[in-house]
Amino acid sequence: MKKVLKIILASVLFIFIAMQFYQPALNVNKGRVYATDFAKAYKMPAEVKKMLHKSCYDCHSDNTNYAWYDYAQPVRALVENHIKNAKDDLNFNEWTSYANRKQERLLNSIKKQIETKKMPLPSYILMHKNGKLSDEQIKLLTNWLKDQT
Helix, strand or coil, X not given: CHHHXXXXXXXXXXXXHHHCCCXXXXXXXXXXXXXXXXXXXXXXXXXXXXXXXXXXXXXXXXXXXXXHHHHCCCHXXXXXXXXXXXXXXXXXXXXXXCCHHHHHHHHHHHHHHHHCCCCCCHHHXXXXXXXXXXXHHHHHHHHHHHHHC
């Protein structure tokens, strides 16, 4: 029985180490300023811009601030897949390239998801405490979003 357990543990360790050699491309474009960015499309208070960047841009832009654990597999693959799916729905860096109707729909969706606390995702907040929005911040952000529609 001990021999079987050792073989299983060694196999799991080998698989874990082998997984580290698969590294998806990082979602990082440090310093790049996008002419199509959401923040350039609207006049917004600095506080609103700061909230969007800390709570939304990690997944919904072309620049993610990774935590140390995001570099290890299988976490990295899960994070990269999540970011890809998030950007497929909304990429703040491509905002002005969206049709006006899509922008309006997205603004309403963003507002609703923030109000109902569906965004930022609870799993994101669990690992990124500074991404959590207070009730006061939610009110400020949703009021600003409402003014844009």
